[in-house]
Amino acid sequence: MKLLEQQLRSLRSSGRKALVPYFVAGLTPDWTQHVEAAVLAGADAIEIGIPFSDPMIDGVVIQEGVLRSLEAGTTLDSICKDLSSLSTHVPLVAMTYYNIFFHYGLERAAGKLAASGITGAIVPDLTIEESREWHDACDADDIATIFIVAPSSTPDRVALLASGTEGFCYASARMAVTGRSADAVDAKRVIADARAISDVPVYVGIGIGTPEQARDASMVSDGVIVGTALVQLILDGGDVRAIEDFIGSFRLAIDTAPARSDFLSDAEE
């Protein structure tokens, strides 16, 4: 079991729901301070978005963030360099499209990530069927490969993905690109299917935009991923303080959630 998964499993054992913010790396010059602020405000792990020119599964907000970052000259190398100055104890997970790693060279990329303290990778356009080479490249560097399950995934596929994923299983809350609001029914089935197969932690992402949605999602999962809303905040000029407040509000909502969620029952009405 890779380090990332060990850490996330023990987080779950501690009874704490994971809060995982997503940042577009290089979006602002001080982006690593944003990351630190998020950790300070209660983030349990960080998704480091490595910009790609054709972010196929991302919505307009993240596209905009990615584009700005690219215009600023962000590369995999520049991100890793920035990360060397980051001091944090929480796990870092890279999120990017496959071509970035493929073009860099898979083993070289995995080594680079590891050297920068990254212990996991989400590659939304890397299907499990095509993941063998990447997986092999990661093993030496103890990088976990995280797969996404979708509401459209058949039970067979959820089983395949939930057993193949490392670190956590990324349950997308709805059939949509990032940045649209969550759909309770969609999330519910995927999570149930994944849990039936594996005891890997399951985090809900895609469509979690408000503390309330985060709270509701956390009640049926082991953690939540917050992307678009945070990127929007930064695009709008939000500073370190604003990020702390933002993450803090999500933390609070999650930590004060009742035992059972309306997130599911609401949707069933």
Next chain:
Amino acid sequence: MKLLEQQLRSLRSSGRKALVPYFVAGLTPDWTQHVEAAVLAGADAIEIGIPFSDPMIDGVVIQEGVLRSLEAGTTLDSICKDLSSLSTHVPLVAMTYYNIFFHYGLERAAGKLAASGITGAIVPDLTIEESREWHDACDADDIATIFIVAPSSTPDRVALLASGTEGFCYASARMAVTGRSADAVDAKRVIADARAISDVPVYVGIGIGTPEQARDASMVSDGVIVGTALVQLILDGGDVRAIEDFIGSFRLAIDTAPARSDFLSDAEE
């Protein structure tokens, strides 16, 4: 033999070459005075152009004249009415496209022309093959039907046309619409062919724009027709006096021609 031909034959017998100006009827309110001026200046017969919307064989100048006349409201009836005030001793020949007569009714049209003192008709789009009905309609009213022979006419066709025509045989001087200058070679052959078949007077038209051309053409034929240059004069605002001068200059050139023409020998060079 129709009256027109009798008159034109006796003109020829008198040794005089015929000068036949063409007028767009109705082009100006005082167009009949223009006709009278031309007669005064030496015209031997007049072509009365009855405007038709689609003057297929006419060049731009006559088209323009026809259009203006139509815009002024000219009709076959209005022309005939105008003609009732005309006092002249020379033959009048109508020139128009077949649809004008066809639409009016052939017999009615022939009767109308006759009642207005017109004794011949040139209908350039009425082929001899299609002329039977018109011919029949004209007989009762002693209207002569004048056919045109063209440089492209085969000897057979020249024979057919020269024997079918009444009044005179209209030899077009070149393969072109009215308003382009004459081509000696073209005219020469047609005239020779016509003369070989028939002793009907042969007049040359189409492309006679200057007194010199008229003089040359008259030397190999029995008369000349002047259209475009005269219409241009009138379009340019030429008055009765200008018309007299214009026709007079043609008359003079024709009457002072030497016995044998350079019109033909030039062309043979």
Next chain:
Amino acid sequence: MSESPSFMSSPDARGHFGEFGGRFVPEALMPACLELEVAFRDAWSDDAFQLEYRTVLKEFGGRPTPVTPLPRLSDRLGLELYAKREDLAHTGSHKINNVVGQTLLTKRMGKTRVIAETGAGQHGVATATAAARFGLACTVYMGEVDTKRQVLNVFRMELLGATVIPVTSGSRTLKDAVNEAMREWVSCVSDTHYCLGSVMGPHPFPWMVRELQSIIGIEASAQLEEMGVGTPDLVVACVGGGSNAAGVFAGFANTSARLVGVEAAGGSAVGKGSPGVLHGMKSLLIQDEFGQIEEAHSISAGLDYPGIGPEHAFLATSGRAEYESIGDDEVLDALKLLSELEGIIPALETAHAVAWIMKEAGGAIPKGSKVLLNLSGRGDKDVAQVREILRGER
């Protein structure tokens, strides 16, 4: 192969279809008309010419064009509709059938150049196309108004190596382009053929062009047979000069099929016209009380002609075919309906035929009738115009 059914048989020796047709041209053009008639008679009965004509139409022109069932429009209208797809022929309309024949004939006569008139530019583009293919020089006369309305078709002709001459006389549209082409022909008959674009003009054009277009009807009737449809109850085509209609009618004239030609209301020579003589032929024409030809007015340039081919005048007066007319406003709806339901954007000309079918389905066309629509051309040339009109309406 070359014979038309006997109802639409050859005209008489001087080119008459009943009281219509004939030759009404300046003497300067008579020899060319006679030469053309002889050449065409000779070629048309020559198997080698027929083979070449058919081969070029097949390999170059895209024939046979299919017959397409129109299931969704049929459902909507309660009819059984089929379309003969001249829109799929090279250059986008039936015009290519005619020009391929005439350019082959031009070469056979030893001439090296063609001239043509054009309205919207379809016939001009087709002529320029065939001229390019056979290495003939080509000049196209086009009303100045039309050259401005159809800038792209002018450019298309130029790309094909043709010279386009804007005609500035008269109404500066199709009628005047014909006048001008005739005028020009007078001065160059010896090396130039006038490639007339429809079943009009002096004999032998109306007959020759019909023969060259009859491939439409001959193919369609065999195709309907093969598809198990048999003889349609109705054959419908739009009518400008009438060449696509004559071509498709020729395949059905001796069957029980009703034949319907659809004119533009503003150019309805049968509906509003009377006998007259224009452009070398006696036919039905729109004219005023004095015999002056009136200008046609139609949303579709290809139907913007004040006359109709003489054989149609004959078919109309003899009752073998019926002629109806459709106004501009009905045309756009028909164009949209065929596009949306069948995925075929028809030419505005063709849309007149569609509009009449839409209007009369269940009325003059009994429910369940088998109807063959001659889809004379594609609408690509018209979309800019249609877009402007629909925008204006908003």
Next chain:
Amino acid sequence: MSESPSFMSSPDARGHFGEFGGRFVPEALMPACLELEVAFRDAWSDDAFQLEYRTVLKEFGGRPTPVTPLPRLSDRLGLELYAKREDLAHTGSHKINNVVGQTLLTKRMGKTRVIAETGAGQHGVATATAAARFGLACTVYMGEVDTKRQVLNVFRMELLGATVIPVTSGSRTLKDAVNEAMREWVSCVSDTHYCLGSVMGPHPFPWMVRELQSIIGIEASAQLEEMGVGTPDLVVACVGGGSNAAGVFAGFANTSARLVGVEAAGGSAVGKGSPGVLHGMKSLLIQDEFGQIEEAHSISAGLDYPGIGPEHAFLATSGRAEYESIGDDEVLDALKLLSELEGIIPALETAHAVAWIMKEAGGAIPKGSKVLLNLSGRGDKDVAQVREILRGER
């Protein structure tokens, strides 16, 4: 009937052509890709489906398209040239072959809607056409830049009942239209099929689209046989995504014919690209040193794509086919020459293939070679643009 020759055989079980191809899509789309693969395998081996596909292409699409000898261009270049006339297919290019297959499949899968990406609008118009014909709802994604460049194609799609969505992300051209269509597909896979326009994207698209386009090569090879030409020495096609090239190559892959694909110099994925992953496939892509995809730049919108279908990447690296590139400046001359000499105005895309033949006649193409040009589309859509460029040059 459905089998491709064995050189261009089926990809492996996961859609690989050698090292290229595969599936690189969000998990949300995997079930749809798998469903599509099963549905296509099933349909493609079902005689009833094959019959329907062939019948629609015949009756509606205008197939078979002819093979046209090009005698005057042949003379000029010292070659023996033939053109496979996809320009005569309904909507004016080979794109219809693909969309007819995919819309029939959409119905077979019980879906009621199609979405598509488009660059210049050819694939969008074709998709809108087939959707209209089969009563499917249709949404087309088109870069905002392209919607402005191709206003008339947008209107054409709207006339056909489709909704056109301008894509405002990224470079606002074809590449981004694909991204956006993929994004949208994620949210509507249950009732919507993504009708991809070329031999690209995730498995089974590259294989399926090639199969659906292989009718071009299958027909052409039989036609050349029938014309007595036999196997050509060379088969040339332009390459954007590569569907028309794949379609024609499929008929000759197992013959001695050299296969040449011609890319736009500004979008030359084989010439200037390197292996990468984009739009669901591993293939050759134009990318910078960091793996960021670069924008292609071509005079012809249909070749304005930074990648190439994975099977072409395989054919290129395996040496079975050669890929060349042609610059914008050479394209216009080729377009003019084919127009003037043969009476066929080709699409700007197609003109790339013509330009390469012109350039290499007597060079890389030995004198006297028998060359089959895949004439992928007609130039009507491009004349306005060409006119502007030529005017600018003056």
